[in-house]
Amino acid sequence: SQQGEEDPQALSIQEGENATMNCSYKTSINNLQWYRQNSGRGLVHLILIRSNEREKHSGRLRVTLDTSKKSSSLLITASRAADTASYFCALANAGGTSYGKLTFGQGTILTVHP
Amino acid sequence: GAGVSQSPSNKVTEKGKDVELRCDPISGHTALYWYRQSLGQGLEFLIYFQGNSAPDKSGLPSDRFSAERTGGSVSTLTIQRTQQEDSAVYLCASSSRGDGRYYTQYFGPGTRLTVL
Numbered sequence: 001s002q003q004g005e006e007d008p009q010a011l012s013i014q015e016g017e018n019a020t021m022n023c024s025y026k027t028s029i030n031n032l033q034w035y036r037q038n039s040g041r042g043l044v045h046l047i048l049i050r051s052n053e054r055e056k057h058s059g060r061l062r063v064t065l066d067t068s069k070k071s072s073s074l075l076i077t078a079s080r081a082a083d084t085a086s087y088f089c090a091l092a093n094a095g096g097t098s099y100g101k102l103t104f105g106q107g108t109i110l111t112v113h114p
Numbered sequence: 115g116a117g118v119s120q121s122p123s124n125k126v127t128e129k130g131k132d133v134e135l136r137c138d139p140i141s142g143h144t145a146l147y148w149y150r151q152s153l154g155q156g157l158e159f160l161i162y163f164q165g166n167s168a169p170d171k172s173g174l175p176s177d178r179f180s181a182e183r184t185g186g187s188v189s190t191l192t193i194q195r196t197q198q199e200d201s202a203v204y205l206c207a208s209s210s211r212g213d214g215r216y217y218t219q220y221f222g223p224g225t226r227l228t229v230l
Contacts, residue, residue, distance in 0.1 A: 003156070088157065102157075
């Protein structure tokens with residue numbers, strides 16, 4: 001299966017601490033994306049990293065991609081209570097015709113305590 | 115501008131009834147996706163429309179599920195003879211081709227379907 005596997009399933013930290021979530025996968029990808037979901041409803045796109053990139057930053061977010069290990073990590077620095085949400089990695093397959101189709105992991109539930 | 119909208123936001127139906135879920139993508143987005151998310155689960159891909167190409171239906175779980183996209187814009191997901199295991203949040207997303215083959219998907223708020 002191309003589905004990403006996320007680790008940990010749940011993460012509980014104090015405000016101001018950093019949060020790291022990991023995503024591993026099994027086959028070749030075109031790109032990997034991270035999404036955030038509040039209250040089990042719509043997802044918000046956070047960041048996209050292409051297969052030929054190793055690291056990207058966006059505000060307090062840092063994403064790394066290691067294609068040799070087939071893994072990615074999402075780091076949220078200086079966390080805030082408002083960062084409390086579920087975070088999903090999503091894989092875009094390499095090759096094929098459905099370039100836009102994404103396969104999502106099970107997600108990491110992040111809780112940031114004030 | 116307006117984001118992806120979905121209707122209804124909540125739908126409660128009885129087992130065996132048919133339901134229709136609607137998605138209005140962002141204007142100008144050529145790609146439209148349907149996913150579903152069961153309680154405590156990740157997102158499961160259902161179907162993908164890209165322009166005038168034949169849709170990718172590889173994720174539809176059974177022939178009770180179908181979807182269409184009229185005029186390259188609005189999409190309707192239809193579930194016939196609903197079963198209790200169909201209960202889930204159904205999410206729609208749209209994207210534009212943008213930079214080559216790299217897409218960012220913009221999600222709607224979802225429709226929560228409950229089958230009694």
